Amino acid sequence: MSETKIGVFISDDGKQLSKILDFNALTEFSKQIPGVVRVETKSEFWRQEGLETITEAIRQGKINRVVIAETQPKVSEIKIVQAVENAGLNPYLVEFVDLKDHCASPHRATPAEATEKAKAMLLAAIERAKLLEPLKKLEFPVLKSTLIIGGGIAGMQTAVDLADLGFKVNLVEKEPFLGGLAARAGRFFPTDDCAICIQSPASDVKTITHTSRKCVYRSGLSEIPNLNMYTNSKVMDVKGAPGNYKVTIEKKPRFVDEEKCVRCDLCVAACPVEVPDEYNAKLNTRKAIYINTPNVHPPVYVIDESVCRFHDCAKCVDVCPTNAVNLEQKSEQVTLNVGSIVVATGFQEFDSSIIKEYHYKEYPNVITNLELARMIDGFGPTGGAILRPSDLKPAKKIVMIQCVGSRDKRYNSYCSSVCCMISLKHAMLIKSTSPNADITICYIDIRTTGREHEHYYENAREMGIKFVKGRPAEILEDSEANRLVVDVEDSLLNRVIELKADLVVLAPAMIPAEGSVELAEMLGIKLDEDGFFKEYNAKLRPTETKLRGIYLSGGATFPKDAPSTSLHAHSAALKSAKFLMNGKIIKDQKTAIINDEYCGDCQFCPVTCPYGAISLEKTTEDHFVAKVSDLLCEGCGICVGTCPLNAIELRHSRPTQMRAQMKALMSVNSTSKPLVLAICCSECGHTAVDSSGMAMMQYPANVRVMRVPCTGILQVHQLLEAFRFGAQGVMVVGCKNDGCHYEEGSQNARQKIETSKVLLREFGVEPERLEMFNMVFIEGDKFAEAAQMMTERVKKLGRLKITGAN
Amino acid sequence: MEPANSGTTLTQEFSIKVSDHMGGETLKHCYQCGTCVSSCPVAKATSSFNPRELIKLALMGAEEEILSGESIWLCCSCYNCQERCPQKVEIADIFYALRNIALKKGYIPSMYSQFSTALLDVGRVVAISKFVENKRVTHGLPPLQEVGIDNLRKILQATGFVKLEEKEEE
Numbered sequence A: 001m002s003e004t005k006i007g008v009f010i011s012d013d014g015k016q017l018s019k020i021l022d023f024n025a026l027t028e029f030s031k032q033i034p035g036v037v038r039v040e041t042k043s044e045f046w047r048q049e050g051l052e053t054i055t056e057a058i059r060q061g062k063i064n065r066v067v068i069a070e071t072q073p074k075v076s077e078i079k080i081v082q083a084v085e086n087a088g089l090n091p092y093l094v095e096f097v098d099l100k101d102h103c104a105s106p107h108r109a110t111p112a113e114a115t116e117k118a119k120a121m122l123l124a125a126i127e128r129a130k131l132l133e134p135l136k137k138l139e140f141p142v143l144k145s146t147l148i149i150g151g152g153i154a155g156m157q158t159a160v161d162l163a164d165l166g167f168k169v170n171l172v173e174k175e176p177f178l179g180g181l182a183a184r185a186g187r188f189f190p191t192d193d194c195a196i197c198i199q200s201p202a203s204d205v206k207t208i209t210h211t212s213r214k215c216v217y218r219s220g221l222s223e224i225p226n227l228n229m230y231t232n233s234k235v236m237d238v239k240g241a242p243g244n245y246k247v248t249i250e251k252k253p254r255f256v257d258e259e260k261c262v263r264c265d266l267c268v269a270a271c272p273v274e275v276p277d278e279y280n281a282k283l284n285t286r287k288a289i290y291i292n293t294p295n296v297h298p299p300v301y302v303i304d305e306s307v308c309r310f311h312d313c314a315k316c317v318d319v320c321p322t323n324a325v326n327l328e329q330k331s332e333q334v335t336l337n338v339g340s341i342v343v344a345t346g347f348q349e350f351d352s353s354i355i356k357e358y359h360y361k362e363y364p365n366v367i368t369n370l371e372l373a374r375m376i377d378g379f380g381p382t383g384g385a386i387l388r389p390s391d392l393k394p395a396k397k398i399v400m401i402q403c404v405g406s407r408d409k410r411y412n413s414y415c416s417s418v419c420c421m422i423s424l425k426h427a428m429l430i431k432s433t434s435p436n437a438d439i440t441i442c443y444i445d446i447r448t449t450g451r452e453h454e455h456y457y458e459n460a461r462e463m464g465i466k467f468v469k470g471r472p473a474e475i476l477e478d479s480e481a482n483r484l485v486v487d488v489e490d491s492l493l494n495r496v497i498e499l500k501a502d503l504v505v506l507a508p509a510m511i512p513a514e515g516s517v518e519l520a521e522m523l524g525i526k527l528d529e530d531g532f533f534k535e536y537n538a539k540l541r542p543t544e545t546k547l548r549g550i551y552l553s554g555g556a557t558f559p560k561d562a563p564s565t566s567l568h569a570h571s572a573a574l575k576s577a578k579f580l581m582n583g584k585i586i587k588d589q590k591t592a593i594i595n596d597e598y599c600g601d602c603q604f605c606p607v608t609c610p611y612g613a614i615s616l617e618k619t620t621e622d623h624f625v626a627k628v629s630d631l632l633c634e635g636c637g638i639c640v641g642t643c644p645l646n647a648i649e650l651r652h653s654r655p656t657q658m659r660a661q662m663k664a665l666m667s668v669n670s671t672s673k674p675l676v677l678a679i680c681c682s683e684c685g686h687t688a689v690d691s692s693g694m695a696m697m698q699y700p701a702n703v704r705v706m707r708v709p710c711t712g713i714l715q716v717h718q719l720l721e722a723f724r725f726g727a728q729g730v731m732v733v734g735c736k737n738d739g740c741h742y743e744e745g746s747q748n749a750r751q752k753i754e755t756s757k758v759l760l761r762e763f764g765v766e767p768e769r770l771e772m773f774n775m776v777f778i779e780g781d782k783f784a785e786a787a788q789m790m791t792e793r794v795k796k797l798g799r800l801k802i803t804g805a806n
Numbered sequence B: 001m002e003p004a005n006s007g008t009t010l011t012q013e014f015s016i017k018v019s020d021h022m023g024g025e026t027l028k029h030c031y032q033c034g035t036c037v038s039s040c041p042v043a044k045a046t047s048s049f050n051p052r053e054l055i056k057l058a059l060m061g062a063e064e065e066i067l068s069g070e071s072i073w074l075c076c077s078c079y080n081c082q083e084r085c086p087q088k089v090e091i092a093d094i095f096y097a098l099r100n101i102a103l104k105k106g107y108i109p110s111m112y113s114q115f116s117t118a119l120l121d122v123g124r125v126v127a128i129s130k131f132v133e134n135k136r137v138t139h140g141l142p143p144l145q146e147v148g149i150d151n152l153r154k155i156l157q158a159t160g161f162v163k164l165e166e167k168e169e170e
Helices: A023-031 A048-059 A073-086 A100-104 A111-131 A153-164 A180-185 A266-270 A315-319 A369-376 A419-433 A453-462 A516-523 A562-580 A604-608 A638-642 A655-665 A684-694 A716-724 A745-762 A780-797 B013-020 B035-039 B041-045 B051-060 B063-068 B080-084 B091-104 B110-122 B130-138 B149-158 B161-169
Strands: A006-011 A036-042 A065-069 A094-097 A137-141 A145-149 A168-172 A197-199 A213-215 A227-230 A233-241 A244-251 A274-276 A285-287 A332-338 A340-343 A347-349 A366-368 A397-404 A438-443 A466-469 A474-478 A483-490 A495-501 A503-508 A510-512 A550-552 A584-588 A592-594 A614-620 A623-628 A648-650 A676-681 A703-708 A729-734 A770-774
Touching (some): A006 A023, A006 A111, A023 A111, A036 A048, A048 A065, A073 A094, A094 A111, A100 A111, A100 A684, A111 A655, A111 A703, A145 A153, A145 A332, A145 A562, A153 A168, A153 A180, A153 A197, A153 A227, A153 A340, A153 A562, A233 A516, A244 A340, A266 A315, A340 A562, A366 A369, A397 A483, A419 A503, A438 A495, A466 A483, A483 A503, A550 A562, A592 A623, A655 A703, A655 A716, A676 A684, A676 A780, A684 A780, A703 A780, A716 A745, A729 A745, A729 A780, A745 A770, B013 B051, B013 B091, B035 B051, B051 B063, B051 B091, B063 B091, B110 B149, B149 B161
Parallel strands (some): A006 A065, A065 A094, A145 A168, A145 A340, A340 A550, A397 A438, A676 A703, A729 A770
Antiparallel strands (some): A244 A332, A274 A285, A347 A510, A483 A495
């Protein structure tokens, strides 16, 4: 690279800043720094002629590094960087300083000291600019295809959306039929319409209207040309990276050819094997060759291989008029290459038999909501009649128990959010066909928070459904009378009552789908403490994960009702489409780089990287070297902070750059006031400094701010070095522990600060000179307070003396 | 302090006092579902004992009403409620905490008072009557051993029981 020629551009905010800061002094100061060839002052540099001043200088080859002191750097940065790039200079060679919110505003009461700090800030930016290196923009190819795991209403909706947008969609469902939990639920609240109707695909040009919604069996889902359906299939392995995953799925044999079966039912009639039907809560039986209900999709029989006698019987083969039954079918492995993956695995009922006092699975007349739903369904085992499973006589007295295993710290502490509405729906559906049914709902709190939901609750009361505020302690069985007795306190009456019941219906918690742990591990994404898939950010990215390319749809993130599931499914489709549409990922190269020579087999960095971006590669017989994937690396630097051998650096925040900056910030001080270095992460920490300035908070000018990508990048020796450069106190400001933009950076930083404190004590330095703070943008007051506090503290401690080692 | 409508005095600090007391730590977890009440053999026998209501009163700070009343002494410590509580409230332990607080304030039902006096005097809560001794003989049981009263007193001294007892006598 040729000689460094730095242009320094200082905005005075329409002469407002020069009322506080001595601009002549700043200009003079900057001019005499080696490498600086040009210093300009103007109202602003990010629009019109200001911007032209910069680009002109670049075009004429007068400068090849830019330092800009703008009053709104975070707004102007995008525009300036773009203009710089257009003018022919690498955009990573620009360094920004905020002389307003980080200097003039908070230090307006001490203009001389503010000017000193401004000099230090400019010097730090200039010194850093000298060491900056040009970075590339990286491009990675993205396949315009997707895999959706789970064929419930969430997965189906996301699949239809993405297929409509033209992407190649693969939908994988582990069961032989689509529909998931929704199909078994029968009807939905608050509209009481069918569970398994979805918005029709756009490919259905002949019958689609704007208002069209269709039951899955007539939705045309299987006829969408760019949608492949894999039922009875399971994801076995996922390899690759965002944009280019290689997925292996196992397609279990159906033993019935989907292309030949005409669903004539002859095979079912011929089959001699009869087993209890799990799908219908074992209230009836089904054959070894079966379909769940008449309206399922795909409309093709399946053979249950755990009970079929195959060639010892083969009656189905004999009767099939189209030769569709094929007992030789084997399970197949299918490999799919996809750009993105959507997890739509939903949720399931908690196993209530764990709660012994409710005797579920022990007393036949204790059932769950899902089992009751099967009874209510006209296609169900009882044809819509509500019966006692023990003797199949009509159940007249029904008691429903809410919060079975949810809001319960012993099992699932969260509220499952849908069960109150499900029970109200069931009670009303029963009441509407059998007005004489005696139904009591035992609840802790009835939660009806959605639109039309409270109305539902009101209707239920109108219909004569009774409510007891109390969670029953026990269900007892009076086997002689074939009756159950529910012990409950009606806490509004202060009275323990015994409710007699023919049927007790439990509202079990809704828990994560089976296999979530394995799937999360396979995909490299996280589960929350309750075992649901964790979204990247509940507010902004509810359907995204920390990995670009992997999305979440529907109940996989938390139990949801149908309207929320639908909304969530559309959002997942949109986010996935946004990722796939360009056919490529463009990102900058502010990534980590390994020095192979220093790297020494320790394996710390692959473990601490929150994005799985680091892998180990074998170099010689027994030597491994860490390798960073530029695609996965998010540039946080947590690996840098973790590496014990200084073998990793971030390209845009190298230790040399950071050291130069630190040294500069601590070198300009004409007062006797002790200097405090505030190392702030570029997310919440640095913006908290912004907001304290914006809100005109004041704190001493001896507090100097240094920006790092994430506090996780900090190394113990860097913290100690700050004191060597003259800091009398060091504050590290990061995001809140659970709000770190890079998952665990601020937690890692805290650990390192604790270690550094121990070392400081060894060197005879008071450990309280170093402190970590966690804050968010709006806590500018907290930053100002902390800065003030640290200044007072180091003043009290007196001048730093290092008495330990040299 | 603010008087409630019923005339009960509510002391805001009381719930903190209880949850700071050993055994009372889980007080604030309670969401009043009533599982304890329908699990409780005492509540089934008498309406003058309602564990849920007692917890609620403690949360609201009805200090005097709780400590001077007889309710807290009615728990039979079967721990059924504690076993079943969905919020892991240690209900029976909270009642022990409340009893300790009551005792420190000098509240103790006379029956318990007689028990403790007997324990200090003869080393037994219930005196052994001739009737009991005869009954044991008819069932072929050996006679009851003498209580090591001196050692027992040392234990009661060390655990602070003696001090509580003295306070109660004041």
